[in-house]
Each structure stands twice: as structure tokens, then as C-alpha cells.
Amino acid sequence: MYISLKNLQKHLNKIVTLRGWIYNFRSSGSIMFLQLRDGTGFIQAILNKSDIDEKKWIEAQKISLETSLELTGKLTMHPKNKNEFEVQIKNFKIYQIPKDDYPISKKEHGPEFLLDNRHLWLRSRRQWAIQRIRDTLIRATYEWMHNNNFTKIDSPILTPSACEGTTTLFGVKYFDLGKAYLSQSGQLYLEAAIASWGKVYDFGPVFRAEKSKTRRHLTEFWMMDAEMAFIEHEENLKIQENLISFMIKKVLVENQEELKILERDPEPLKKIKPPFYRITHQEAIKKLQKLGSKTRETEDLGGEDETIITKQYDKPLFVEKYPAQVKSFYMKRNPKNPSLVLCADLLAPEGYGEIIGGSQREDNYDELIKRIKENNLPLENFKWYLDLRRYGSIPHSGFGFGLERIVAWLCGLTHVRETIPFPRLINRLNP
Numbered sequence: 001m002y003i004s005l006k007n008l009q010k011h012l013n014k015i016v017t018l019r020g021w022i023y024n025f026r027s028s029g030s031i032m033f034l035q036l037r038d039g040t041g042f043i044q045a046i047l048n049k050s051d052i053d054e055k056k057w058i059e060a061q062k063i064s065l066e067t068s069l070e071l072t073g074k075l076t077m078h079p080k081n082k083n084e085f086e087v088q089i090k091n092f093k094i095y096q097i098p099k100d101d102y103p104i105s106k107k108e109h110g111p112e113f114l115l116d117n118r119h120l121w122l123r124s125r126r127q128w129a130i131q132r133i134r135d136t137l138i139r140a141t142y143e144w145m146h147n148n149n150f151t152k153i154d155s156p157i158l159t160p161s162a163c164e165g166t167t168t169l170f171g172v173k174y175f176d177l178g179k180a181y182l183s184q185s186g187q188l189y190l191e192a193a194i195a196s197w198g199k200v201y202d203f204g205p206v207f208r209a210e211k212s213k214t215r216r217h218l219t220e221f222w223m224m225d226a227e228m229a230f231i232e233h234e235e236n237l238k239i240q241e242n243l244i245s246f247m248i249k250k251v252l253v254e255n256q257e258e259l260k261i262l263e264r265d266p267e268p269l270k271k272i273k274p275p276f277y278r279i280t281h282q283e284a285i286k287k288l289q290k291l292g293s294k295t296r297e298t299e300d301l302g303g304e305d306e307t308i309i310t311k312q313y314d315k316p317l318f319v320e321k322y323p324a325q326v327k328s329f330y331m332k333r334n335p336k337n338p339s340l341v342l343c344a345d346l347l348a349p350e351g352y353g354e355i356i357g358g359s360q361r362e363d364n365y366d367e368l369i370k371r372i373k374e375n376n377l378p379l380e381n382f383k384w385y386l387d388l389r390r391y392g393s394i395p396h397s398g399f400g401f402g403l404e405r406i407v408a409w410l411c412g413l414t415h416v417r418e419t420i421p422f423p424r425l426i427n428r429l430n431p
Contacts, residue, residue: 005041008075008085016075018043018087022067023123032060034089036071041257042125044078045071045087052091059094065102066123068095111417118422119431129258130418133251134407140250141203141224144243150226151197155186157205161381168210182207187398188330188385190227191361194396195388201226211426214303215415216353218404220424227398233332233342233360236397237318240346240356241274244316244406248272251410264412268350271314276346278318284309300326301345306353313349320344329371331359346401352409358399365389 002017020038027033030049035042049057063069070093078084104120114121121127145152158172158180174180186202193200203224210217228239248269251259259266279287285297288305291312295305301319310317321340324333331341343359362368368389372382407419417423422431 005038011075017072019070047089066098129261130411132258133255136251136254140247144246150199150201153193153200155189155202157183159183170209186225194227194229199228222403223400225400229396231397232395241276276316281322284319307351310347310349311351317347318344329375332362348409355405356401360397363393
């Protein structure tokens with residue numbers, strides 16, 4: 001019976017059948033050492049000439065990188081590593097021998113070559129490990145949300161307007177109704193849902209047409225947005241730190257092998273527990289200026305600022321209460337200082353920067369109209385959004401995390417392009 005490499009323990013010293021691909025191999029005279037992967041894990045399989053007939057041995061000499069096959073043999077412990085299994089092959093069946101030499105070899109390849117061959121690069125152990133950690137983070141998000149009484153609401157990808165203006169959005173012709181935009185966030189729609197379900201979230205692809213080439217930006221990425229009725233600024237931050245801590249704990253429990261493949265030291269991640277550090281935007285600017293930044297108190301933090309300041313901390317850092325002029329129209333003003341908004345960006349340590357943006361939302365109808373006009377946004381497009389403040393308005397808050405940035409941080413990656421199976425960049429649409 002065929003078994004997966006994920007479920008080997010109970011089959012020790014038994015005959016097993018495995019299916020997969022050869023990702024590495026070597027031959028030493030009458031013995032072949034085949035490295036097999038099946039999607040759930042990796043194993044070494046040993047083929048001894050004396051264990052098969054001559055015809056099969058000749059067939060085995062045709063095996064090359066990425067040959068797909070089925071192996072049958074005895075499962076044993078690795079003689080030098082008691083934490084690993086290996087298979088002593090008794091028989092095999094080849095599904096396909098590649099028609100050409102596999103283009104991704106052991107030699108060093110540049111990032112452009114690897115991205116051109118992304119459909120094949122995904123087969124590497126490193127990429128396998130990254131996507132497994134990504135999967136854990138997605139599952140952990142759903143689990144935490146379900147356990148904390150959030151309802152998943154699917155917001156539209158095609159929208160008539162934007163959360164923060166349309167200058168960085170992809171516009172598309174929408175039949176006879178004019179122009180539509182690919183969503184950059186489901187936030188506004190989730191705000192509509194809280195009056196029915198209280199705490200809601202969505203999780204899906206979003207799009208930004210920024211012409212940015214930084215290591216933190218993608219054109220298409222995955223975001224989880226959450227909105228919560230009767231939640232104000234302070235409680236919003238506590239919810240975020242509890243969620244992130246839960247997600248990291250899941251990775252530490254479930255992905256030790258993947259972290260090892262990535263050579264990611266897990267010790268810094270073990271420190272990620274509430275409460276997180278917290279400073280105001282004004283305090284952050286003062287710290288940055290002492291560290292050489294020229295960013296002023298009236299300006300947003302740039303990517304380089306985030307890198308500099310997060311290298312000073314061993315846990316995530318909330319930077320809160322930004323100047324209203326650099327933040328979105330829907331953020332509620334700080335009653336103690338109306339020039340600031342009740343918002344916070346959560347910055348990951350080790351230089352990784354922003355992973356979450358969130359705020360308390362403006363719940364006053366007249367104030368929201370004023371903000372829309374101040375930002376020169378088309379009032380007509382926001383009539384339905386204003387209705388949410390006309391009928392049963394309440395204090396509420398929300399936040400959104402960028403999945404790829406969290407993956408990059410936990411995996412110790414220098415660029416987000418490795419965090420998603422098929423990255424979309426301003427200069428890349430293929431494969």
C-alpha cells in the first residue's frame with residue numbers, strides 16, 4: 001500500500017511503497033543513493049544491485065533529476081542519524097524520465113533565472129519549507145479567528161472606489177457601469193458586516209499598482225483584514241498581539257524541520273509573546289533622528305526607518321498615533337490631540353518592518369463626511385459607507401496583516417518574492 005513520507009513511524013521495518021520525485025542522487029559502484037520527495041517530506045532510498053535483477057539495474061541507470069517513480073522496499077532507520085528513515089529498495093516503477101536535463105542544478109543561479117523558472121524552483125527544499133510555513137500561518141489565522149468568535153466574510157475584489165484613493169490601484173472597464181478597481185483591502189465592506197456579526201474578517205488576494213521595487217512590496221499579495229464592533233484603540237492592539245503570538249507558536253510547534261532547512265534560528269521567535277513594545281510616532285521619530293534618519297514629525301515612516309528602528313527591539317513594536325495628514329480618511333482622530341489619529345502600525349523585529357496596519361475607525365457621520373471631502377474623494381461612491389454611520393453607529397476598530405511580510409520575517413528571508421508561489425512584481429507577470 002502506498003504511504004506518504006509524513007506517516008512513516010508506524011511502518012518501521014516493514015515493506016512500504018512510496019511515490020515521488022528524485023531531487024538528488026549519487027552512485028557508488030553497485031549502490032545508488034536516491035533522494036526522494038513526495039510533497040510531504042524527504043527520504044533517502046538505497047538501491048543495491050544485488051537486490052534486483054540485471055534488467056532493473058540497467059533501467060535504474062537512466063534515473064536523473066526529477067525522475068518520477070514508485071519505490072517499494074523495507075523502511076529502516078538511518079545508520080548515522082536516529083531521527084531519519086531510509087528505504088532499502090526491492091523494486092521500483094518509473095513513471096517518467098525527464099526529456100531534458102533539469103535546468104535548476106546545484107550550481108548558483110541568479111534571482112532572475114530562478115524567477116523565470118519559478119514553476120520548477122518551487123520544487124526545491126527551501127521553497128517547499130517556505131510554503132509549508134505559509135500554510136501553517138494561514139491555518140493558524142483561521143483557527144484563532146474561529147476560536148475568538150470572528151465570522152469570515154468574503155469581500156469583493158472588484159470595487160467602485162478605494163479605501164485610500166485610486167492612484168495606486170488597477171482600474172478595469174466594468175461593462176456599461178464605468179470603471180472598477182481591483183481591491184486593495186476589504187475593510188470598508190467588513191465594516192458593513194460588523195452590524196450583523198460583530199467581529200468579522202476576510203482573507204484573500206489584494207492588489208496595489210505602486211511602482212515599487214523594494215524587498216517588501218508585491219503587486220499582488222494576500223491580506224487578512226479584520227473589523228470589530230465595540231472595540232476601541234487599546235483593545236485593538238491587544239487582539240493583534242494575541243493573534244500574531246498564536247501564529248508564531250504554531251510555526252514553532254509544527255515547522256521545526258522547515259525552519260532547520262531554512263537555517264532560521266528559532267530562538268528570536270520564541271520571545272514573541274504579549275505584550276509587545278509600544279511607542280508613539282513622535283517618539284519613534286526622535287529615536288530615528290538620533291540614529292541618523294532625516295524623517296520629520298509630520299512624515300510617515302519609510303521602509304528604511306522601519307528597518308533601523310526594529311533592529312533595536314527583540315519583539316514586535318507598535319508605533320501608534322500618527323499625524324492625521326499621513327494616514328487614511330477613515331481613521332478616528334485622537335480626542336486628546338485631533339492632529340493625530342488612533343492608529344498603529346505593528347513592526348516586526350530584526351529589521352523586517354511593518355506587518356500590520358490598523359486603527360479605530362471614525363464612527364461619527366458628520367466627521368466622516370468632512371474627512372472624505374478633505375481628501376477630495378467622490379462623496380457619491382461613499383454614500384453606502386456613510387449609511388453605516390447613519391443607522392446604529394458604534395465605536396469600532398480594525399486591522400489588516402500582510403501574509404507575505406509575516407512569512408518573510410518568520411522564514412528569515414530578505415525579499416518577499418520567495419514568500420508567495422508565483423510572485424507578481426512591476427516587471428514580472430510570468431510564469
